[in-house]
Amino acid sequence: MIADGARRHFAAAFGGEPTLVASAAGRVNLIGEHVDYSGGEALPIAIQRRTAVAVRLRSGAKVTRINSGGTGGVLTIDHARLARRGKWTDYPSGVLDQLVGAGIEVPGLEVAVASDIPSGSGLSSSAALEVAFGFAVRSVLQVPLDAVLLALECQRAERQFVGVPCGAMDQLTAACGRRGHALHLQFGPIQVRAVPFAEQVLVVDTAVPRGLRTSAYTERVQECAVALAAVRQLAPDMPHLAAAMLEQIDRAEMPDVSRLRARHVIAECQRVRDAAAALSAGERFPGHLALASHQSLRDDYECSSRELDWVVEFAMRTPGIAGARLTGAGWGGCAVVFGDAGALAALEEALPGAYAKAIGHRPRAWLVTADDGARLE
Ligand code: ADP
Ligand code: MG
Numbered sequence: 001m002i003a004d005g006a007r008r009h010f011a012a013a014f015g016g017e018p019t020l021v022a023s024a025a026g027r028v029n030l031i032g033e034h035v036d037y038s039g040g041e042a043l044p045i046a047i048q049r050r051t052a053v054a055v056r057l058r059s060g061a062k063v064t065r066i067n068s069g070g071t072g073g074v075l076t077i078d079h080a081r082l083a084r085r086g087k088w089t090d091y092p093s094g095v096l097d098q099l100v101g102a103g104i105e106v107p108g109l110e111v112a113v114a115s116d117i118p119s120g121s122g123l124s125s126s127a128a129l130e131v132a133f134g135f136a137v138r139s140v141l142q143v144p145l146d147a148v149l150l151a152l153e154c155q156r157a158e159r160q161f162v163g164v165p166c167g168a169m170d171q172l173t174a175a176c177g178r179r180g181h182a183l184h185l186q187f188g189p190i191q192v193r194a195v196p197f198a199e200q201v202l203v204v205d206t207a208v209p210r211g212l213r214t215s216a217y218t219e220r221v222q223e224c225a226v227a228l229a230a231v232r233q234l235a236p237d238m239p240h241l242a243a244a245m246l247e248q249i250d251r252a253e254m255p256d257v258s259r260l261r262a263r264h265v266i267a268e269c270q271r272v273r274d275a276a277a278a279l280s281a282g283e284r285f286p287g288h289l290a291l292a293s294h295q296s297l298r299d300d301y302e303c304s305s306r307e308l309d310w311v312v313e314f315a316m317r318t319p320g321i322a323g324a325r326l327t328g329a330g331w332g333g334c335a336v337v338f339g340d341a342g343a344l345a346a347l348e349e350a351l352p353g354a355y356a357k358a359i360g361h362r363p364r365a366w367l368v369t370a371d372d373g374a375r376l377e
Contacts, residue, residue: 003377005070005114006052013067013074014110018054019140021377024131025050026117027124027173028203028336028368029327030182030285031293032272034301036167038224038265039188039240041272043279044169045197045370046177051115051128052377053136058108066092068113079106084161091126094161095134098153104143111136118364121205122328126162127170130154135175135374147374148192151175164214165221177373184276188240195279197370201336202315202344204351205364206307208332217329220261220303227262230254242269264300268293287323287338291316294325303330307359311335314354318347 003021010018025046032042058065064077066089075089082097084090092111099106111133119125131154138144145153151171158164158171172185172192182197228241230252238244242265249262271289278286294312298304308326312335315324320343327336337347348365356362 001377002050002114002116003052006054006112009067009070009114010054010056010110010112012070013112014056014065017056018110018112019056020136021052021054022132022136022139022374023050023052023377024128024135024174024374025177025371026128027170027177028201028334029169030197030201030336031275031289031325032169032185032268033293033297033325033327034220034303034329035242035265035268035272036169036185036187037165037221038228038242040242040265040269041187041276042169042185043182043195043272043275044173044185045182045201045368046173046373047123047203047368048371049117049123049366049368051113051117051125051132053129053132054112055136055140056110057140058110060108062106062108064092064096064109064111066109066111066113069115082161084163088129090162091129091157092133094157095130095137095154097161098134098157099137102153104141106137106141109137109140118205121207121364122333123203124170124174124328126158126164127154127174130157131171131174131374135376139376147175148172148190150374152190165218173373175374177371179370179372181370182276182279184272188242193276195276196282197279197285199285199338200341200344200367200369201338202348203327203366203368204311204335204337206305206311206332206334206359207361207363208305208307216303216331220301223258223261224265227252227254227258230258231262241265260300260302264296267296284322285338287321290323290325290336290338297326297330301330305330305332307332307355307363308335310355310358311337311351311363314351315347318343318350321347
């Protein structure tokens with residue numbers, strides 16, 4: 001178990017036992033992509049891949065001594081001089097910055113991290129690290145926080161400190177996930193509702209290096225901001241882009257590219273509501289909505305890739321597969337596939353070899369089900 005890994009790294013780095021271990025989950029989004037920062041809706045699940053954080057208070061200087069994965073030595077974060085360093089410690093530093101900003105006295109800490117979430121693949125290892133760290137530190141300081149507020153605190157850490165203009169989906173799922181359920185999330189204002197989801201899904205990581213993902217993401221955020229500003233010329237009180245009607249998007253004066261992005265946002269939110277309604281009624285996940293989502297992300301949001309399109313097309317040729325789509329930000333990263341358990345197992349078997357032949361390198365694939373979010377171990 002990953003919590004045991006954190007305890008082992010802790011003993012190796014600091015000696016003895018941590019006071020407590022907390023963990024948070026990676027996630028895949030079933031549907032509702034690139035809508036969180038536009039005030040839309042999404043339907044993610046927390047998965048069995050997790051990040052665990054072991055923590056113990058230490059006397060003396062107000063610094064956090066921290067190790068991740070048992071390698072790379074012990075790094076020091078000075079609470080009085082929190083600054084972005086361009087390293088992984090920016091994520092815990094950002095959370096410490098939030099705690100200090102909330103007026104919480106943070107004494108010296110010893111921290112060890114262990115994770116089996118592949119980082120940079122779109123399963124949201126960054127949010128799992130923030131939420132597990134925030135939950136562990138708040139627990140050891142006995143200043144607990146409701147899971148939704150903890151997630152929003154971690155989102156602010158990533159936005160303000162790390163400098164990624166992310167929405168709240170990743171942190172909300174890492175914190176609030178529930179076994180056997182998907183989370184119907186609404187982002188403006190925040191609402192979290194669990195809906196039953198007992199299916200397996202197949203996650204395929206295209207294993208494509210990051211490239212331009214971060215800059216392209218920031219560009220999409222800006223294109224949506226332009227669309228919202230244009231809609232507000234017609235409707236000054238529009239709270240966010242996802243609240244607009246298609247007809248307002250069509251009527252407002254904006255660059256073609258912003259109109260395409262906005263059309264995706266509006267249509268995608270409707271698909272999320274339809275999928276959540278189906279799950280609430282005890283139905284299986286509607287595969288056709290996943291396919292429609294992929295097409296919209298490919299054509300209107302322009303965030304797919306040759307590899308993601310290949311995975312979706314290959315999956316759809318397998319009998320018993322109901323639907324497939326890119327998940328996460330896109331431009332590489334992961335796809336998610338829906339269907340009968342037997343069909344998913346057959347695809348898990350057949351896809352890697354065929355992908356390697358067509359694309360030139362091997363992908364990774366995991367069968368996952370919905371799991372719990374943040375918890376004490
Ligand atoms: P994603 O969240 O999709 O995995 P990001 O680029 O947002 O990708 O976050 C990945 C980064 O988060 C890593 O490069 C690293 O800096 C940090 N990170 C995530 N998990 C860990 C971990 N267990 N230990 C150290 N750093 C981590
Ligand atoms: Mg991330």
